[in-house]
Amino acid sequence: MSKSIHRKELIVIYRQEILKDIRLFTSQPVAKFYDSLFLNLDLSFVPEFPKTGRKGFSNHAMICSFIVMKCEGFSMISDLVDYLHNNLLIAHFCGFDISRPLPSYWTFDRFLKNFDNKVLSKIMKTQVLFLSKEGIVDTSFIGLDSTPVSANTSQNNPKSFLSNKFKPGNQPRADSDCRLGVHTASNQTNEKKYEFYWGYKNHVLVDCISGLPIYEMTTTAEVHDATVALDILAATHSFQPITDCIFLADKGYDVKNIYNQVKELYNGECIIPLNKRNTKNPKL
Known part of the structure:
Protein backbone atom coordinates (compact mmCIF):
# COMPACT_ATOMS: atom_id res chain seq x y z
CA MET A 1 0.00 0.00 0.00
CA ASP A 116 2.10 58.10 -28.60
CA ASN A 117 2.20 57.16 -32.30
CA LYS A 118 5.43 59.17 -32.65
CA VAL A 119 7.21 56.45 -30.66
CA LEU A 120 6.14 53.82 -33.19
CA SER A 121 7.30 56.04 -36.05
CA LYS A 122 10.71 56.41 -34.42
CA ILE A 123 10.95 52.64 -33.84
CA MET A 124 10.19 52.07 -37.52
CA LYS A 125 12.73 54.68 -38.60
CA THR A 126 15.42 53.08 -36.43
CA GLN A 127 14.70 49.64 -37.89
CA VAL A 128 14.76 50.95 -41.47
CA LEU A 129 18.16 52.58 -40.91
CA PHE A 130 19.48 49.34 -39.41
CA LEU A 131 18.18 47.28 -42.35
CA SER A 132 19.66 49.80 -44.79
CA LYS A 133 23.04 49.58 -43.08
CA GLU A 134 22.88 45.79 -43.39
CA GLY A 135 22.06 46.06 -47.09
CA ILE A 136 18.63 44.45 -46.71
CA VAL A 137 16.58 47.45 -47.89
CA ASP A 138 17.34 50.38 -50.18
CA THR A 139 15.41 53.11 -51.97
CA SER A 140 16.44 52.52 -55.57
CA PHE A 141 13.03 51.01 -56.43
CA ILE A 142 10.15 52.16 -54.21
CA GLY A 143 6.38 51.90 -54.36
CA LEU A 144 3.53 53.70 -52.62
CA ASP A 145 -0.04 52.62 -52.02
CA SER A 146 -2.79 52.97 -49.43
CA THR A 147 -5.15 50.54 -47.77
CA PRO A 148 -8.48 51.30 -46.09
CA VAL A 149 -8.78 50.88 -42.33
CA SER A 150 -12.41 50.59 -41.28
CA ALA A 151 -13.51 52.19 -38.03
CA ASN A 152 -15.09 49.98 -35.39
CA THR A 153 -18.64 51.15 -35.94
CA SER A 154 -21.94 49.45 -36.78
CA GLN A 155 -22.26 51.66 -39.87
CA ASN A 156 -19.48 49.63 -41.51
CA ASN A 157 -21.35 46.39 -40.86
CA PRO A 158 -22.46 44.94 -44.24
CA LYS A 159 -25.49 43.45 -42.48
CA SER A 160 -26.70 46.92 -41.54
CA PHE A 161 -29.49 48.07 -43.87
CA LEU A 162 -29.75 51.67 -42.70
CA SER A 163 -30.38 53.87 -45.73
CA ASN A 164 -28.35 56.84 -44.46
CA LYS A 165 -25.39 55.02 -42.86
CA PHE A 166 -22.97 56.54 -45.41
CA LYS A 167 -24.46 60.02 -45.40
CA PRO A 168 -21.57 62.53 -44.89
CA GLY A 169 -23.28 64.23 -41.97
CA ASN A 170 -24.09 60.99 -40.15
CA GLN A 171 -20.86 60.82 -38.10
CA PRO A 172 -20.50 57.52 -36.17
CA ARG A 173 -20.87 58.00 -32.44
CA ALA A 174 -18.35 55.25 -31.72
CA ASP A 175 -15.52 57.15 -33.48
CA SER A 176 -15.64 60.93 -33.76
CA ASP A 177 -12.28 61.11 -35.58
CA CYS A 178 -13.01 58.82 -38.54
CA ARG A 179 -14.22 60.18 -41.90
CA LEU A 180 -16.19 58.88 -44.85
CA GLY A 181 -14.07 57.35 -47.60
CA VAL A 182 -14.43 55.24 -50.72
CA HIS A 183 -12.31 52.48 -52.21
CA THR A 184 -12.62 50.31 -55.30
CA ALA A 185 -13.64 46.69 -54.84
CA SER A 186 -10.65 45.43 -56.87
CA ASN A 187 -7.45 46.57 -58.60
CA GLN A 188 -8.69 45.85 -62.13
CA THR A 189 -8.33 48.87 -64.45
CA ASN A 190 -11.83 48.39 -65.87
CA GLU A 191 -13.44 47.75 -62.49
CA LYS A 192 -16.08 50.35 -61.65
CA LYS A 193 -17.37 48.85 -58.41
CA TYR A 194 -16.62 50.82 -55.28
CA GLU A 195 -17.53 50.76 -51.61
CA PHE A 196 -18.04 53.48 -49.02
CA TYR A 197 -16.72 53.12 -45.49
CA TRP A 198 -16.11 55.12 -42.33
CA GLY A 199 -12.50 55.08 -41.17
CA TYR A 200 -8.95 55.84 -42.14
CA LYS A 201 -6.24 55.17 -44.73
CA ASN A 202 -2.81 53.70 -44.12
CA HIS A 203 -0.31 54.95 -46.72
CA VAL A 204 2.79 52.74 -46.94
CA LEU A 205 6.01 53.30 -48.90
CA VAL A 206 7.85 50.04 -49.56
CA ASP A 207 11.13 48.83 -50.97
CA CYS A 208 9.81 46.92 -54.01
CA ILE A 209 12.82 44.58 -54.09
CA SER A 210 12.61 43.27 -50.51
CA GLY A 211 8.91 44.06 -50.05
CA LEU A 212 9.64 45.68 -46.68
CA PRO A 213 8.00 48.96 -45.58
CA ILE A 214 10.14 52.08 -45.36
CA TYR A 215 7.66 54.69 -44.20
CA GLU A 216 3.98 54.84 -43.25
CA MET A 217 1.41 57.52 -42.65
CA THR A 218 -2.17 57.16 -41.43
CA THR A 219 -4.80 59.72 -42.46
CA THR A 220 -8.56 59.93 -42.33
CA ALA A 221 -10.42 58.14 -45.12
CA GLU A 222 -11.38 61.19 -47.18
CA VAL A 223 -7.75 62.17 -47.88
CA HIS A 224 -6.79 61.48 -51.50
CA ASP A 225 -3.69 59.34 -52.04
CA ALA A 226 -1.96 61.85 -54.31
CA THR A 227 -2.21 64.69 -51.78
CA VAL A 228 0.10 63.00 -49.26
CA ALA A 229 2.51 61.30 -51.69
CA LEU A 230 5.03 64.15 -51.77
CA ASP A 231 4.93 64.56 -47.97
CA ILE A 232 5.71 60.87 -47.57
CA LEU A 233 8.60 61.03 -50.05
CA ALA A 234 10.01 64.14 -48.36
CA ALA A 235 9.74 62.59 -44.88
CA THR A 236 11.50 59.44 -46.10
CA HIS A 237 14.22 61.44 -47.87
CA SER A 238 14.96 63.29 -44.61
CA PHE A 239 16.45 60.13 -43.04
CA GLN A 240 16.89 57.70 -45.96
CA PRO A 241 17.83 59.42 -49.28
CA ILE A 242 15.68 58.44 -52.27
CA THR A 243 17.89 60.09 -54.91
CA ASP A 244 17.87 58.39 -58.35
CA CYS A 245 14.89 56.27 -57.35
CA ILE A 246 12.28 54.59 -59.52
CA PHE A 247 8.87 55.44 -58.05
CA LEU A 248 6.05 52.95 -58.66
CA ALA A 249 2.39 53.77 -57.94
CA ASP A 250 -1.12 53.14 -59.27
CA LYS A 251 -3.30 55.50 -61.31
CA GLY A 252 -4.47 57.29 -58.18
CA TYR A 253 -1.07 59.03 -58.15
CA ASP A 254 -1.22 60.18 -61.78
CA VAL A 255 -0.77 63.84 -60.86
CA LYS A 256 1.56 66.27 -62.63
CA ASN A 257 3.32 67.67 -59.57
CA ILE A 258 4.33 64.15 -58.45
CA TYR A 259 6.11 63.56 -61.78
CA ASN A 260 7.77 66.97 -61.61
CA GLN A 261 9.02 66.78 -58.04
CA VAL A 262 10.28 63.19 -58.28
CA LYS A 263 12.28 64.27 -61.34
CA GLU A 264 13.46 67.67 -60.09
CA LEU A 265 14.05 67.02 -56.37
CA TYR A 266 15.17 63.40 -56.40
CA ASN A 267 16.38 62.93 -60.00
CA GLY A 268 14.02 59.95 -60.10
CA GLU A 269 11.64 58.34 -62.55
CA CYS A 270 7.92 57.60 -62.12
CA ILE A 271 6.12 54.49 -63.33
CA ILE A 272 2.43 55.33 -62.94
CA PRO A 273 -0.51 54.18 -65.13
CA LEU A 274 -2.43 57.01 -66.79
CA ASN A 275 -5.71 57.89 -65.15
CA LYS A 276 -8.09 58.08 -68.11
CA ARG A 277 -10.97 59.45 -66.07
CA ASN A 278 -12.48 62.72 -67.41
CA THR A 279 -10.07 62.92 -70.35
CA LYS A 280 -11.34 63.80 -73.82
CA ASN A 281 -8.59 61.85 -75.56
CA PRO A 282 -7.47 58.79 -73.49
CA LYS A 283 -4.58 58.11 -75.91
CA LEU A 284 -2.73 61.27 -74.88
Whole structure:
Protein backbone atom coordinates (compact mmCIF):
# COMPACT_ATOMS: atom_id res chain seq x y z
CA MET A 1 0.00 0.00 0.00
CA SER A 2 2.81 2.39 0.86
CA LYS A 3 4.52 1.68 -2.48
CA SER A 4 1.32 2.60 -4.35
CA ILE A 5 1.01 5.90 -2.44
CA HIS A 6 4.67 6.67 -3.06
CA ARG A 7 4.23 6.01 -6.79
CA LYS A 8 1.24 8.38 -6.96
CA GLU A 9 3.24 11.08 -5.18
CA LEU A 10 6.04 10.71 -7.71
CA ILE A 11 3.56 11.03 -10.58
CA VAL A 12 2.10 14.21 -9.07
CA ILE A 13 5.58 15.70 -8.61
CA TYR A 14 6.52 14.71 -12.17
CA ARG A 15 3.42 16.38 -13.56
CA GLN A 16 4.14 19.54 -11.58
CA GLU A 17 7.68 19.69 -12.98
CA ILE A 18 6.31 19.31 -16.51
CA LEU A 19 3.86 22.17 -15.96
CA LYS A 20 6.71 24.38 -14.76
CA ASP A 21 8.63 23.87 -18.01
CA ILE A 22 7.25 26.73 -20.14
CA ARG A 23 9.15 25.51 -23.20
CA LEU A 24 6.77 22.56 -23.58
CA PHE A 25 3.77 24.76 -24.39
CA THR A 26 5.17 26.86 -27.26
CA SER A 27 6.43 25.57 -30.60
CA GLN A 28 10.17 26.05 -30.90
CA PRO A 29 10.09 27.79 -34.33
CA VAL A 30 7.65 30.40 -32.94
CA ALA A 31 9.75 30.87 -29.82
CA LYS A 32 12.92 31.23 -31.90
CA PHE A 33 11.20 33.79 -34.14
CA TYR A 34 10.17 36.07 -31.27
CA ASP A 35 13.49 35.63 -29.46
CA SER A 36 15.37 36.75 -32.58
CA LEU A 37 12.85 39.53 -33.34
CA PHE A 38 13.08 41.19 -29.94
CA LEU A 39 16.86 40.81 -29.72
CA ASN A 40 17.12 42.92 -32.89
CA LEU A 41 14.52 45.50 -31.86
CA ASP A 42 16.08 48.74 -30.62
CA LEU A 43 13.91 50.31 -27.89
CA SER A 44 16.76 52.07 -26.10
CA PHE A 45 15.26 55.53 -26.70
CA VAL A 46 11.93 54.54 -25.08
CA PRO A 47 11.86 55.05 -21.27
CA GLU A 48 11.19 51.61 -19.81
CA PHE A 49 9.56 52.91 -16.62
CA PRO A 50 8.21 56.33 -15.58
CA LYS A 51 10.65 58.54 -13.65
CA THR A 52 8.09 59.20 -10.94
CA GLY A 53 5.04 57.45 -9.59
CA ARG A 54 4.10 53.80 -9.76
CA LYS A 55 6.56 51.62 -11.64
CA GLY A 56 4.01 49.34 -13.29
CA PHE A 57 4.87 47.13 -16.24
CA SER A 58 7.80 47.69 -18.58
CA ASN A 59 6.98 49.89 -21.58
CA HIS A 60 9.36 47.76 -23.65
CA ALA A 61 7.47 44.59 -22.71
CA MET A 62 4.12 46.22 -23.50
CA ILE A 63 5.34 47.35 -26.94
CA CYS A 64 6.69 43.86 -27.68
CA SER A 65 3.40 42.28 -26.62
CA PHE A 66 1.47 44.38 -29.15
CA ILE A 67 3.99 43.35 -31.82
CA VAL A 68 3.08 39.75 -30.91
CA MET A 69 -0.58 40.69 -31.26
CA LYS A 70 -0.07 41.91 -34.84
CA CYS A 71 2.24 39.03 -35.80
CA GLU A 72 -0.35 36.52 -34.61
CA GLY A 73 -3.16 38.39 -36.38
CA PHE A 74 -5.23 39.04 -33.25
CA SER A 75 -7.89 41.73 -33.56
CA MET A 76 -8.87 41.73 -29.88
CA ILE A 77 -6.77 42.48 -26.79
CA SER A 78 -8.50 39.60 -25.02
CA ASP A 79 -6.94 37.20 -27.58
CA LEU A 80 -3.50 38.63 -26.77
CA VAL A 81 -4.05 38.17 -23.02
CA ASP A 82 -5.07 34.53 -23.51
CA TYR A 83 -2.13 33.88 -25.84
CA LEU A 84 0.45 35.25 -23.39
CA HIS A 85 -1.04 33.27 -20.51
CA ASN A 86 -0.90 30.08 -22.59
CA ASN A 87 2.59 30.83 -23.96
CA LEU A 88 4.61 32.09 -21.02
CA LEU A 89 7.83 31.68 -22.98
CA ILE A 90 6.63 34.34 -25.44
CA ALA A 91 5.66 36.58 -22.51
CA HIS A 92 9.20 36.08 -21.16
CA PHE A 93 10.72 37.08 -24.52
CA CYS A 94 8.51 40.19 -24.49
CA GLY A 95 10.16 41.17 -21.21
CA PHE A 96 7.52 40.32 -18.59
CA ASP A 97 8.40 38.71 -15.27
CA ILE A 98 6.44 35.47 -15.67
CA SER A 99 6.85 34.63 -11.97
CA ARG A 100 4.35 37.43 -11.34
CA PRO A 101 0.85 38.07 -12.79
CA LEU A 102 0.82 39.31 -16.38
CA PRO A 103 -0.96 42.57 -17.34
CA SER A 104 -4.75 42.47 -17.39
CA TYR A 105 -6.98 43.36 -20.33
CA TRP A 106 -7.53 46.85 -18.90
CA THR A 107 -3.78 47.45 -18.49
CA PHE A 108 -3.21 46.66 -22.18
CA ASP A 109 -6.21 48.76 -23.19
CA ARG A 110 -5.05 51.78 -21.17
CA PHE A 111 -1.51 51.51 -22.52
CA LEU A 112 -2.76 51.42 -26.12
CA LYS A 113 -5.00 54.47 -25.63
CA ASN A 114 -2.21 56.52 -24.04
CA PHE A 115 0.58 55.40 -26.37
CA ASP A 116 2.10 58.10 -28.60
CA ASN A 117 2.20 57.16 -32.30
CA LYS A 118 5.43 59.17 -32.65
CA VAL A 119 7.21 56.45 -30.66
CA LEU A 120 6.14 53.82 -33.19
CA SER A 121 7.30 56.04 -36.05
CA LYS A 122 10.71 56.41 -34.42
CA ILE A 123 10.95 52.64 -33.84
CA MET A 124 10.19 52.07 -37.52
CA LYS A 125 12.73 54.68 -38.60
CA THR A 126 15.42 53.08 -36.43
CA GLN A 127 14.70 49.64 -37.89
CA VAL A 128 14.76 50.95 -41.47
CA LEU A 129 18.16 52.58 -40.91
CA PHE A 130 19.48 49.34 -39.41
CA LEU A 131 18.18 47.28 -42.35
CA SER A 132 19.66 49.80 -44.79
CA LYS A 133 23.04 49.58 -43.08
CA GLU A 134 22.88 45.79 -43.39
CA GLY A 135 22.06 46.06 -47.09
CA ILE A 136 18.63 44.45 -46.71
CA VAL A 137 16.58 47.45 -47.89
CA ASP A 138 17.34 50.38 -50.18
CA THR A 139 15.41 53.11 -51.97
CA SER A 140 16.44 52.52 -55.57
CA PHE A 141 13.03 51.01 -56.43
CA ILE A 142 10.15 52.16 -54.21
CA GLY A 143 6.38 51.90 -54.36
CA LEU A 144 3.53 53.70 -52.62
CA ASP A 145 -0.04 52.62 -52.02
CA SER A 146 -2.79 52.97 -49.43
CA THR A 147 -5.15 50.54 -47.77
CA PRO A 148 -8.48 51.30 -46.09
CA VAL A 149 -8.78 50.88 -42.33
CA SER A 150 -12.41 50.59 -41.28
CA ALA A 151 -13.51 52.19 -38.03
CA ASN A 152 -15.09 49.98 -35.39
CA THR A 153 -18.64 51.15 -35.94
CA SER A 154 -21.94 49.45 -36.78
CA GLN A 155 -22.26 51.66 -39.87
CA ASN A 156 -19.48 49.63 -41.51
CA ASN A 157 -21.35 46.39 -40.86
CA PRO A 158 -22.46 44.94 -44.24
CA LYS A 159 -25.49 43.45 -42.48
CA SER A 160 -26.70 46.92 -41.54
CA PHE A 161 -29.49 48.07 -43.87
CA LEU A 162 -29.75 51.67 -42.70
CA SER A 163 -30.38 53.87 -45.73
CA ASN A 164 -28.35 56.84 -44.46
CA LYS A 165 -25.39 55.02 -42.86
CA PHE A 166 -22.97 56.54 -45.41
CA LYS A 167 -24.46 60.02 -45.40
CA PRO A 168 -21.57 62.53 -44.89
CA GLY A 169 -23.28 64.23 -41.97
CA ASN A 170 -24.09 60.99 -40.15
CA GLN A 171 -20.86 60.82 -38.10
CA PRO A 172 -20.50 57.52 -36.17
CA ARG A 173 -20.87 58.00 -32.44
CA ALA A 174 -18.35 55.25 -31.72
CA ASP A 175 -15.52 57.15 -33.48
CA SER A 176 -15.64 60.93 -33.76
CA ASP A 177 -12.28 61.11 -35.58
CA CYS A 178 -13.01 58.82 -38.54
CA ARG A 179 -14.22 60.18 -41.90
CA LEU A 180 -16.19 58.88 -44.85
CA GLY A 181 -14.07 57.35 -47.60
CA VAL A 182 -14.43 55.24 -50.72
CA HIS A 183 -12.31 52.48 -52.21
CA THR A 184 -12.62 50.31 -55.30
CA ALA A 185 -13.64 46.69 -54.84
CA SER A 186 -10.65 45.43 -56.87
CA ASN A 187 -7.45 46.57 -58.60
CA GLN A 188 -8.69 45.85 -62.13
CA THR A 189 -8.33 48.87 -64.45
CA ASN A 190 -11.83 48.39 -65.87
CA GLU A 191 -13.44 47.75 -62.49
CA LYS A 192 -16.08 50.35 -61.65
CA LYS A 193 -17.37 48.85 -58.41
CA TYR A 194 -16.62 50.82 -55.28
CA GLU A 195 -17.53 50.76 -51.61
CA PHE A 196 -18.04 53.48 -49.02
CA TYR A 197 -16.72 53.12 -45.49
CA TRP A 198 -16.11 55.12 -42.33
CA GLY A 199 -12.50 55.08 -41.17
CA TYR A 200 -8.95 55.84 -42.14
CA LYS A 201 -6.24 55.17 -44.73
CA ASN A 202 -2.81 53.70 -44.12
CA HIS A 203 -0.31 54.95 -46.72
CA VAL A 204 2.79 52.74 -46.94
CA LEU A 205 6.01 53.30 -48.90
CA VAL A 206 7.85 50.04 -49.56
CA ASP A 207 11.13 48.83 -50.97
CA CYS A 208 9.81 46.92 -54.01
CA ILE A 209 12.82 44.58 -54.09
CA SER A 210 12.61 43.27 -50.51
CA GLY A 211 8.91 44.06 -50.05
CA LEU A 212 9.64 45.68 -46.68
CA PRO A 213 8.00 48.96 -45.58
CA ILE A 214 10.14 52.08 -45.36
CA TYR A 215 7.66 54.69 -44.20
CA GLU A 216 3.98 54.84 -43.25
CA MET A 217 1.41 57.52 -42.65
CA THR A 218 -2.17 57.16 -41.43
CA THR A 219 -4.80 59.72 -42.46
CA THR A 220 -8.56 59.93 -42.33
CA ALA A 221 -10.42 58.14 -45.12
CA GLU A 222 -11.38 61.19 -47.18
CA VAL A 223 -7.75 62.17 -47.88
CA HIS A 224 -6.79 61.48 -51.50
CA ASP A 225 -3.69 59.34 -52.04
CA ALA A 226 -1.96 61.85 -54.31
CA THR A 227 -2.21 64.69 -51.78
CA VAL A 228 0.10 63.00 -49.26
CA ALA A 229 2.51 61.30 -51.69
CA LEU A 230 5.03 64.15 -51.77
CA ASP A 231 4.93 64.56 -47.97
CA ILE A 232 5.71 60.87 -47.57
CA LEU A 233 8.60 61.03 -50.05
CA ALA A 234 10.01 64.14 -48.36
CA ALA A 235 9.74 62.59 -44.88
CA THR A 236 11.50 59.44 -46.10
CA HIS A 237 14.22 61.44 -47.87
CA SER A 238 14.96 63.29 -44.61
CA PHE A 239 16.45 60.13 -43.04
CA GLN A 240 16.89 57.70 -45.96
CA PRO A 241 17.83 59.42 -49.28
CA ILE A 242 15.68 58.44 -52.27
CA THR A 243 17.89 60.09 -54.91
CA ASP A 244 17.87 58.39 -58.35
CA CYS A 245 14.89 56.27 -57.35
CA ILE A 246 12.28 54.59 -59.52
CA PHE A 247 8.87 55.44 -58.05
CA LEU A 248 6.05 52.95 -58.66
CA ALA A 249 2.39 53.77 -57.94
CA ASP A 250 -1.12 53.14 -59.27
CA LYS A 251 -3.30 55.50 -61.31
CA GLY A 252 -4.47 57.29 -58.18
CA TYR A 253 -1.07 59.03 -58.15
CA ASP A 254 -1.22 60.18 -61.78
CA VAL A 255 -0.77 63.84 -60.86
CA LYS A 256 1.56 66.27 -62.63
CA ASN A 257 3.32 67.67 -59.57
CA ILE A 258 4.33 64.15 -58.45
CA TYR A 259 6.11 63.56 -61.78
CA ASN A 260 7.77 66.97 -61.61
CA GLN A 261 9.02 66.78 -58.04
CA VAL A 262 10.28 63.19 -58.28
CA LYS A 263 12.28 64.27 -61.34
CA GLU A 264 13.46 67.67 -60.09
CA LEU A 265 14.05 67.02 -56.37
CA TYR A 266 15.17 63.40 -56.40
CA ASN A 267 16.38 62.93 -60.00
CA GLY A 268 14.02 59.95 -60.10
CA GLU A 269 11.64 58.34 -62.55
CA CYS A 270 7.92 57.60 -62.12
CA ILE A 271 6.12 54.49 -63.33
CA ILE A 272 2.43 55.33 -62.94
CA PRO A 273 -0.51 54.18 -65.13
CA LEU A 274 -2.43 57.01 -66.79
CA ASN A 275 -5.71 57.89 -65.15
CA LYS A 276 -8.09 58.08 -68.11
CA ARG A 277 -10.97 59.45 -66.07
CA ASN A 278 -12.48 62.72 -67.41
CA THR A 279 -10.07 62.92 -70.35
CA LYS A 280 -11.34 63.80 -73.82
CA ASN A 281 -8.59 61.85 -75.56
CA PRO A 282 -7.47 58.79 -73.49
CA LYS A 283 -4.58 58.11 -75.91
CA LEU A 284 -2.73 61.27 -74.88
